[in-house]
Amino acid sequence: MRVLIIEDERPAAARMKKLITEYLPEAEIFGHLDSISSAVKWLQKEASPDLIFCDIQLADGQSFEIFEQVKVASPIIFTTAYDQYAIKAFKLNSVDYLLKPIDPIELEQSIQKFKNYQLQPQIDLNQIKDLLKPQSANYKSRFMVKIGEKIQSIPTENIAYILSAEKTTFICLKEGRRLILDYTLDQLEEMLNPKLFFRINRKYISSFEAIGEIYSYSNSRLKIKLKGCDDNDILISREKVSTFKEWLDG
Structure with missing residues (x-):
């Protein structure tokens, strides 16, 4: 067999x-x-x-x-x-x-x-x-996040990008705050509306509005600069470039 x-x-x-x-x-x-x-x-x-x-x-x-x-x-x-x-x-x-x-x-x-x-x-x-x-009605519109002793509802439209680092997932808000979220990027990729969010690589999911500069990079890849993000080495693999361009084009 x-x-x-x-x-x-x-x-x-x-x-x-x-x-x-x-x-x-x-x-x-x-x-x-x-x-x-x-x-x-x-x-x-x-x-x-x-x-x-x-x-x-x-x-x-x-x-x-x-x-x-x-x-x-x-x-x-x-x-x-x-x-x-x-x-x-x-x-x-x-x-x-x-x-x-x-x-x-x-x-x-x-x-x-x-x-x-x-x-x-x-x-x-x-x-x-x-x-x-998933049907559009099943996409998450908000996440419950613990901030100190408080629990706050964060609408997805407030999210600039999501980062996975040191075995922790962070949602990075457009206002600049970074909050811990109890989901993996794989889980979040299925929860978020793919018209509004794109899985850039193993570390990042970005909203459309957070995409800043885009540069051609070696081996037919792209380098992305996310607004409000200090990481200058965010790469999109050659295999994902076509899908990413289609996503940007709406």
């Missing part, structure tokens, strides 16, 4: 491989592949695996783009932090999911489902993609 892991976080991929080995000891595990581009190249070159574990949010975009570029007949178990009601809808399409952080019991159940799985002629990934998109 050939199993492929597509996951851009090395510790998560290593843990996934360990758990899969426990429940599928006969599996020959390939990966991990950590980007859309590397996954497309692998799938174009190799025979389709018997099972794919695939993270939705990769460093260079959403993994749905993989299956738009290459035809894959393999059953797929997505790993995701998306809204569980949307996920429940797409589970009816006989494609399972695992909510991060991965629960070993849920993984075992997914593998059992795979063992009973009868391959369908075609997986409608466009339908899955639509179902997984």
Whole structure:
């Protein structure tokens, strides 16, 4: 049995491989592949695996783009932090999911489902993609933040950018204050309206209004200067440049 892991976080991929080995000891595990581009190249070159574990949010975009570029007949178990009601809808399409952080019991159940799985002629990934998109009404409009002994509601329109540093997430307000928020950037990326906020890299999510100067940089990358931010080395990878320009263009 050939199993492929597509996951851009090395510790998560290593843990996934360990758990899969426990429940599928006969599996020959390939990966991990950590980007859309590397996954497309692998799938174009190799025979389709018997099972794919695939993270939705990769460093260079959403993994749905993989299956738009290459035809894959393999059953797929997505790993995701998306809204569980949307996920429940797409589970009816006989494609399972695992909510991060991965629960070993849920993984075992997914593998059992795979063992009973009868391959369908075609997986409608466009339908899955639509179902997984959070509806606009589900985007966060405010966050509750603890400031000293007080708890304050912060509207999302007051956020300039969000920073992950030293294992802590900070929301940086347009007025200049920096407050701690109890979410990861991965979680926030799904909570915020993508028309208003963009995941620049592993450290930053920026609002449209916080984008200052933009410079061409080596290896087809971009360097960004955020308003009110002292970091002068904020880079957008080559893989994200096109998506970023489309976002800026509205």
